[in-house]
Amino acid sequence: MDRLENIEPHIPTLEEMQQWTQVVGRAQQLMLEQAAGATGRHLPFDPQTVAQIQSSFAHEGMALWQRFLDAGGMFRDQPAPAPEGSPAARKDRRFADPAWTKHPFYDLIRQSYLLTSDYLTRLADAVDGIDPRQKARLRFATSGFVDAMAPSNFAFTNPAVMEKTLQSGGENLVKGLQHMLADLEKGQLSHTDGTAFEVGRNIAATPGKVIRETPLYQLIHYEPTTDKVLETPLLIFPPWINRFYILDLSPEKSFVQWAVDQGLSVFLVSWKSADASMKDLIWDDYIQRGQIDAIDTVRDLLGVKNVHAIGYCVAGTTLAATLALLAARGEGDKVASATFFTAQVDFSEAGDLSLFIDDEQLALVEQLSSGGYLDGRYMAATFNMLRGRDLIWNYVVNNYLLGQDYPPFDLLYWNGDTTNLPARWHKEYLTRLYRDNLLVQPGAISVDGTPLDLRRIETPAYVQAGREDHIAPVESVWKIVGHLSGPVRFLLAGSGHIAGVINPPAAGKYQYWSCAQPQPTLDDFLAAATETRGSWWPDWIEWIRGHGEKNVPVRGARKPGKGRLKALEDAPGTYVKSR
Incomplete structure (x- = not known):
C-alpha cells in the first residue's frame, strides 16, 4: 500500500455510481439488441430466471458497497473480503498484483468488475429458445466485451501501470506508444522480440x-x-x-x-x-x-x-x-x-472458430482477398480473438501500458510469422x-x-x-x-x-x-x-x-x-x- 499512497482516488459519489449503472445497462442493451438482430426477432428470456439473476446482482452489488463502507471505505487498512464462492473470490491472473486486493479503491474496482462480468455472462446464458449457434455467438460476444472492459486494460485503473508511470516519469507510456505505432505500421500485434530469432539459424535449424x-x-x-x-x-x-x-x-x-x-x-x-x-x-x-x-x-x-x-x-x-x-x-x-x-x-462441434463462419464473415473474407489471397495477418487476428484475454489484452497491458521489453520466445515468434x-x-x-x-x-x-x-x-x-x-x-x-x-x-x-x-x-x-x-x-x-x-x-x-x-x-x-x-x-x- 505504501507504493500507492500518492495515487489515492476519491470514493465514488452517488452520481458516479448511477453513471456506472447506466453504462452497464446500456452495454447490456446493445449486446442484446445485436443478438436479437442476428436472430431476426426479440430474444426470449425466462422472466423468472432473469429476475433471479437481476435480484442476485442487486443483492451482491449492495453487499459489496456495504462491506466497503462498513470497513471504512478508502481509509481502511484491510480490504473488504469477497464472500467465498462469489465471482470476486475467484483467482484471476489479471489481478495478480497485490494492490488489487490490498488497496481499498482498486479492490472495489476489481470486485465490482468481476460482479458485473458475472452478471452479463449469466444474462447471456439466460437467453433461451434461439438457435444454439446464435446463443453461442451471443456468449462469445459477451465474453469478448467483458474481457475488453477489464480495469486492468486501462492505465488509470491499473495500479501496476500507475506505479510504473510514477516511477519512470511516464517513460513507460512513451515506450508503449512506440510499441503501438510499430505494431500499427506492420498491421499486427507483437508478442515477442523478432530480432532474437532467425529461420535456419536458431529455429528451423535441423540439418x-x-x-x-x-x-x-x-x-x-x-x-x-x-x-x-x-x-x-x-x-x-x-x-x-x-x-x-x-x-x-x-x-x-x-x-x-x-x-x-x-x-x-x-x-x-x-x-x-x-x-x-x-x-x-x-x-x-x-x-x-x-x-x-x-x-x-x-x-x-x-x-x-x-x-x-x-x-x-x-x-x-x-x-x-x-x-x-x-x-x-x-x-x-x-x-x-x-x-x-x-x-x-x-x-459439427468445431468450437468457437465456427462462430466466425456465416454469410457476413464470408463476404468479408472475399472482400479482404481481392488480390487473390488472404493476408495471413487477418487469420492471425482471428486466432488471437479466440483467446483474447491471453493473446491480446495481456500484451496490450505489457507492451503498450507498462512499456516492457519484448521477451525472446520462439513459440510466439512462430505465432506472429x-x-x-x-x-x-x-x-x-x-x-x-x-x-x-x-x-x-x-x-x-x-x-x-x-x-x-x-x-x-x-x-x-x-x-x-x-x-x-x-x-x-x-x-x-x-x-x-x-x-x-x-x-x-x-x-x-x-x-x-x-x-x-x-x-x-x-x-x-x-x-x-x-x-x-x-x-x-x-x-x-x-x-x-x-x-x-x-x-x-x-x-x-x-x-x-x-x-x-x-x-x-x-x-x-x-x-x-x-x-x-x-x-x-x-x-x-x-x-x-x-x-
Whole structure:
C-alpha cells in the first residue's frame, strides 16, 4: 500500500455510481439488441430466471458497497473480503498484483468488475429458445466485451501501470506508444522480440536438404543421425495456415529433430505462402498436387511401398481426404499409417472458430482477398480473438501500458510469422467444411472427379487431441474415430493446440491419457483412460514401430541429395522465408 499512497482516488459519489449503472445497462442493451438482430426477432428470456439473476446482482452489488463502507471505505487498512464462492473470490491472473486486493479503491474496482462480468455472462446464458449457434455467438460476444472492459486494460485503473508511470516519469507510456505505432505500421500485434530469432539459424535449424520444389511446396529431407533407419519413411504435412517450423523450433523442442534421432527417415512439406499467382488454387490441389504428389515422390525416391504420414490441423483434415481419395482409387496401401495432430473431419462441434463462419464473415473474407489471397495477418487476428484475454489484452497491458521489453520466445515468434492463404481455397474450405460439414457426408465432396467417403479408409490411425485445445476441441477431434474403418488409437494430451503437440520428453511437462482398448464414446474413453506423466511422443514412436520394425542402412537415397533427387538448397529452404 505504501507504493500507492500518492495515487489515492476519491470514493465514488452517488452520481458516479448511477453513471456506472447506466453504462452497464446500456452495454447490456446493445449486446442484446445485436443478438436479437442476428436472430431476426426479440430474444426470449425466462422472466423468472432473469429476475433471479437481476435480484442476485442487486443483492451482491449492495453487499459489496456495504462491506466497503462498513470497513471504512478508502481509509481502511484491510480490504473488504469477497464472500467465498462469489465471482470476486475467484483467482484471476489479471489481478495478480497485490494492490488489487490490498488497496481499498482498486479492490472495489476489481470486485465490482468481476460482479458485473458475472452478471452479463449469466444474462447471456439466460437467453433461451434461439438457435444454439446464435446463443453461442451471443456468449462469445459477451465474453469478448467483458474481457475488453477489464480495469486492468486501462492505465488509470491499473495500479501496476500507475506505479510504473510514477516511477519512470511516464517513460513507460512513451515506450508503449512506440510499441503501438510499430505494431500499427506492420498491421499486427507483437508478442515477442523478432530480432532474437532467425529461420535456419536458431529455429528451423535441423540439418537437411530441399530435394523437390513445385509451385505449391518444397520437400525437405532431413539428415539422419543414426546408422540405420526404419525402412518405412515418415512424411510430415504441417498446416499451410502457419509456417512449418512449429514442428522444428529450437533443437530441444523440435519434433523433427527428435524423430530423426529415433531412427526415422524424415521428410517434410514446406508450403508456399500464397500470392496472386495462387488465386485459383482449391482443395484438390493441396490433396492431389500436394500430399499425394509428395507421397509418391518419397516412395519413388526410396523405392518403398508406402510411408508413415502425419497431418497437423488443416493438413490433418486434408490427409483424411487424401486417404479417402487413395482408398477410392485402390491405392490405400501407399500410406502405412496416418497420424492426426489436433485435426478435425467432422465440424459439427468445431468450437468457437465456427462462430466466425456465416454469410457476413464470408463476404468479408472475399472482400479482404481481392488480390487473390488472404493476408495471413487477418487469420492471425482471428486466432488471437479466440483467446483474447491471453493473446491480446495481456500484451496490450505489457507492451503498450507498462512499456516492457519484448521477451525472446520462439513459440510466439512462430505465432506472429504469418502465411497468406489462397482466396478461393480458403472460402471453399470455410463453406464446405466448417459451414456445411460436407466431408463426413459420403460422396458430397469430390476430388479430381472422385467422390470421397471417409468410411473407406482402412489405414491404421493415431489420433491426438489436446485437452485444452480452443481451435480443434477434443469433442470435435474425437469424431474422426467414428468415420474411419481401420484401427484407431486415440490419445488425449495435456494442454492445447500447440503445447499439447510440441511437448518433448526431455521437458518433463504435462501428461497424456490413453486406453489399452478402443472405446465407443469420448465419455467412455475419459472414464477408462490411464494418465501418464510427461510427453506422449514415446507412445507414438512405439506405435509407429508396431507397424514394421525393419531397419535399413543409411546409404544412397537415404542421405539427403544422394539419390535420384539432388539437393536444391539447404533446409529450411526459401519458401518458409518468403514474405
